[in-house]
Amino acid sequence: MSEAAAVRRTRPLFALRPLFALRPLFALRLALREMRGGLKGFYIFLACIALGTAAIAGVNSLSQSISETIASRGQELLAGDIRFELNNRVATADERAFLQGLGDVSVSAGLRSMARLPDGSNQALVELKAVDGAYPLYGKLESDPAKPVPELLAKEGEIFGAIAAPLLLERLGVTPGAEIFIGNARVRISASLVSEPDALSDGFGFAPRLMISSEALVASGLVQTGSLVEHTYKIRLPDPADVPVIRAQAETRFPSAGWSIRTSGNAAPSLNANITRFSQFLTLVGLTALIVGGVGVANAVRSYLDGKRSVIATFKCLGAPASLVAMIYLSQILMIALVGIGIGIAIGAFIPFVAAQFLAGVLPVSTAFELYPSALGLAALFGLLTALTFAILPLGRARRVPATALFRQQGFEPTGFPPLAYLTGAFICLAALAGLAVWTAYDQYISLVFLGAIAFAFIVLRGVSLLISWLARRSPRVHSPALRLAIGNIHRPGALTPSVVLSLGLGLALLVTLALIDGNLRRELTGDMAERAPNFFFVDIQSSEIEGFRSLLAGAMPEGKIIEVPMLRGRIVALNGEDVNSRNVPPGGQWVLRGDRGITYARNRPENSKLTEGSWWPEDYGGEPLVSFSAEEARELGLKLGDTVTVNVLGRNITARISNFREVEWESLSINFVMVFSPNTFAGAPHAWLATIIDPDASAQEEAAVLKTVTNTYPTITSVRVKDALDIVNTLLGQLATAVRAAAAVALVASILVLAGALAAGNRARIHDAVVLKTLGATRATLIRAFSYEYIILGLATAVFALFAGGVSAWFVVSRIMTLPSSFLPDVAIATIILALVVTVGIGLAGTWRVLGQKAAPVLREL
Template sequence: MSVLSEARTATGAAAAERGRRFATLRLALRFALREMRGGLKGFAIFLACIMLGVAAIAAVNSVAAMMTGAIAGEGRAILGGDVRFNLVQRPASAEERAYLDSLGAVAETISMRSMVRPAVGGGDPALVELKAVDGAYPLYGRVASTPAEPLPALLAAPSGRFGALAAPELFERMNLKPGAVLKLGRAEIVLTGVLDREPDALSDGFNFAPRLLVDRAAIEATGLLQPGSLYEYDYGVRLAQPVHSKDLTEAANARFPSAGWNIRTSDRAAPSLQRNIERFSQFLTLVGLTALIVGGVGVANAVGAYLSAKRGVIATFKSLGAGGGFVVTVYLVQIMLLAGLGILAGLVLGAVAPFATAGLVSAFLPIAAEPGFYPGALLIAALFGLLTALAFALVPLGRTRDVPATALFRDISGGAARRPRLVYLGAAALLALAIAALALAMADDRKVAGIFLLATGIAFLILRGVAFVIERLAKAARPPRIVALRLALANIHRPGALTASVTLSLGLGLTLLVALATIDTDLRREIAGNLAERAPDFFFVDIRNDGIDAFRQRIAELAPGGTLEAAPMLRGRITRLNGIEAAKVKVPPEGAWVLRGDRGITYADAVPKNSRLTEGDWWPKDHAGEPLVSFAAEQAKQLGLTLGDTITVNVLGRDITARIANLRSVEWESLGINFVMVFSPNAFAGAPHAWLATLAIPDATPAVEKAVLNGVADSDPAVTTVRVRDALNAVNRLVEQLAIAIRAAAAVALVASVLVLSGALAAGNRRRIHDAVVLKTLGGTRRLLIASYCAEYLLLGLATAGFAIGAGALAAWYVVARIMALPFHFDWGIALATLLAALVLTVGIGLAGTWRVLGQKAAPVLREL
């Protein structure tokens, strides 16, 4: 009975304790709501910081979800079927085609790059992305054209010439109109209309040239499909019976283990685009998170200023017997309710983003982007906002926890310098770790996300250290004779100074701006300058094996001083590494591209130009043993390959296994003829192949380039000529489009910095009012106060800009030199712009915020002292 009695007593005590806690919480909620009736004065910056960061994250993820949803919704049309089988440099065999026909309706397409030129009247040739389709194309979706006639009628052969549809860019580039006749290989084609929309364009990846759509029979008449030429066969299948994608892939590979085909299903219709969307949205999310973290400093400033203004109320609470925990609960409730308002406003802006950008997405991508609300994206943004607000609010709340009532009545600063209990610091640290864990969990590339978060955290800590050093230096400095400068130094190191707030708020935003601007500048310089200078002037593809000598002679006639480099080339797909299926090998994201799709491969009896051996030995010229391969050292390391390992490559439907004989360093940035894999010549003995060549012309003039283009097209229409300048311009245009989004993201972070800076200065206005009144009472003039404030803000701006320039340059160097493997150059114009921005922001916002201080009447303030 005694045990039962004790249990009942303990249960009753626990219930009573829960009741007391609930009553305390209810009372705290009542006080919090009553106190909020006075309005939200002082929390405008708080709300703006939370709203901006949440809106950025919600908008980025909502737009990304809209784009990936649109791709998934149109997966069959984008892919050109329920499933698509891709073969390189060969059509499906009779047995393979019979198998495909057994699955359902099949549409066959052939894709390659080629040259076209006006059939009459002369004119320069132009590069096109040629695509030949059969009568079943498209299985899903439709081709939009002008005129809007059936596709078979537009691609028919009127008057003995096949019809063709061309993208608008080709008409503009060659100054053509519908009805123009073009020379394509050995055949002539008529442009019967404009290709407005191609349903499966996204599945083909990024194109450097305009699309030219012809009939399947037309490409046979051109003579372009030579043995060894670079072309692809795609077989889109509309399945007669639903089949699970994994089961279908396994069955097809088991039936034809040496086919070497790449099988894609409609649930991954455009994997390259989807990966790019995921990575870019990840990057923008991290930048938005940085803006939110910068805004967190504003949250801490706003909460600290609010609690300082409430010191009389807090003192009254404590004088009437309220504990520190009760006081913290009251104001924590208020702060989280206000944070909820900021989060809600940010979610509204983020939810509207898909509706505002749907038209822009549809203009850039040939998909119908249907905007909607994406709860997952909004929930993630709300969670980031809630965790950030709570993490940065706990420290100022913790400072108030243990301040006695007497100190609150006497201390103007409200105990701002008091260190909070470890439990509050620990809770804030755990919340910061939770934010980092959430960011890593959503990241597609956790390594990049981890580096970004680690760099942000280190920058945050270093900025705290920079603020501490500035304060120590100001305190240790010999008092100058100039009174304004002496006051400025005192303001920098006194208790409750703005030094930490200014450096933290402005430092992170400017650092991010410097880093992104430097990366963008270096990338543009490399593409438009260094790469263009080092790169050859022309690439030539699909040179017939039996015509390489004649081609060399023709180039010598067209460009006497030019340097021609040529190498045999085939296309192959890595199917096994050390006997293990490539699809089952786990590799880091930076090396996955080697196993994705087919690669250009070659053979050679000597070390290629632009390469040097790092491990192993080259094979002798008369090597006749097992096939050997030289692998690029960097890519081998990413794939976990070493000397003696084996790789299996499927070429023209045959599996060839070779042993790694050596590793070599490759100068990819030269844009010359470089290959990941170089095989011993005996590996491809007798295999049909073409040649790849580059041509560098010293001091090439437009007239010489035009002569080369026309001369090669005249002598061998099957050779595809790529002018490197045009390819680099296409890449540069893509970089420009990406840079717009990156600059917008950086602008969000900088706006957050400006908001936080404004809030920090506003939070310090109360102390400055007292200082200004005392100084004016003792004879100080308005000019003296303005001069001291300007000097203070100039010193803080210079110190913050110096850190931002150094840290931003270091981050940009890591990305450019280590990740992109490009030459790093720091633009001092960016440094100067950053310095000016820091000074304008600190002095401008500082004076704007303190102007009211200078006009404050003395009597009301002196009565409160």
């Protein structure tokens, strides 16, 4: 509908003053009539809201999909209704009788070991799992060829059956039917493993799976005193609803058992926690995209209302109060926002279905299309609050357009702050948006820091734009007319400088931050850390073997430095006498209490750590048990000197008092422990040894020779080549980085949309400037050069800010949170500058090309 038609249709209505009593309904009618002309001017608004809403809806829907699938398939993922896990010991007769009285029991054992070819020519680290004939109680193990598990693991003569993961076959260079050695047992690979029902509940493994029978594990000789082996008892109950009662009975009857109890309702807690953390991170990135898009919303609303100046002036000429005008356009903004939110929710609803096609073989996700109303509703609320937060202020300025603007469009530009009511409304919406982000966060502290960083970034970006304008205003006069015009455009009233800097600043800064974190981690894993790390870890060295092993290793790698320490496994069960399950522990310290920890004892302080508080015990100390605790983890757990820590080791609860705190260099990958006890704590306790060897100059051939020698001589000792483990971590890091980059790309796309919106919002002023300059003799080529110079200057300034802000953020994350060395990467800087220039100049010229073709007469008539 034309503006004249809108005026004719509304004139009789304004004459009826009583209708103002029904102002909201009246405003809605006028808003609907005016929107008959289409959504021109609101496309960027729609894109910004839809993009951010889709990101939040998709991430939370996918997270909820995985969590619900884990909950619904809990029995299968756990391979039982309830699971009891003991480390380094089997259940006692009383414990076993209790477990067998609950229902059907399946017993398994898990440990790391070495698989080797009969001729000793090749070997590989494996995650060994020994199961009995009842496995699995729930779910189905799939293999190729498909046969019952007992048949595949059956013993033929002196050879046991085994099921191997395809990766193990590849590493050993064998096929099903081949024979290998596990410890002292000879096994034949009867099938390749396709899927294992309880793999996720068993946790992440650094090596491929090899499954054997419990009988084969006994024959291997791998389970000895102090061996790091997990014994698991999975039970199928007559009534799964009895799980809470049984768990309480087990804890009451056997308070010192030290077993870890897990139920089918919490089959994979670590996976759940990691997915929740990662989805929170991606949600915050999506919220960044939404907030950046909010700037685009403000620009789009300002641009749209700027084009409606004559309509607003007409309304006021006909007697409409400013509040009615604001209500009309608020109704339009809300309707358009709902359309954008609807588009975003529709896209977000499909993201789990699409992602499931790629994740089905890795994570427990449903491949059926399902809706997750809570996740979609949360995204809709974020989108609505963002739209209102950033649309209210431009709306408040638009209501001040006077009736005289109908006759002279270039004669009035709204300045100053909007009315107090609009400022208050925007503040309330902003507070609600921040409160929602904190309330729904897994780690509220991280969410608060994130929101504070965003707020600080907005302030700094505003300061950067003011600094650029100030420098442009005070720059020396240049001879080039195009460059002089570009510099003038940067600091003149109504310049695009604040919008461009804010538009690209956040997106580029986020991109630089993530790129630097990723680059530093990769460099550390493949470079510095790999060079500082030991060549090998050797696990499960028996006391009877330690002397011979030391001599063998010294001969195999003469230049290597050998370090060996006694090692046990223990679970922290109480802090200061309080059960750890009843404590509210921050996420950063939960890993210490989750599962068993490696522990050791020592007379002297470990050489790779330093005391931060307290003192070390004397070499001949014989008093109450003492413990040295890692300082960082102690802070997370709220511990102080003199506090007590109770650990369960081999079925016994041992309480020790904290004597000192140590700063541990975890990134060195050398032998480190959260807890180091005084030697008298475990006097006489059976244990194995852990050893490392360090030789930075050793070649791959020398390392292969060491691995072969140790494995063939001591088949029960597990050898872990650190570089192989780092390669696995690097691969996982690459997979996570892909998701992070995709999320960062969403924020960058939002920034580009905002930049396009900023240019659209300034089109009227650009048209005016271009027409006046062309009338005064400027050519189109001169104007193009001027605009190009302007966008290049702004792009370079924004890139400099992004490099600084991203560099500081990445340094803080890598250096302070990950405690790794951090450095600035020049290739990231160059890529950022190029990207900033391409985006600003490309979009800027695309947006101004139409401006240069405007006819002069229509514009000059309005001056």
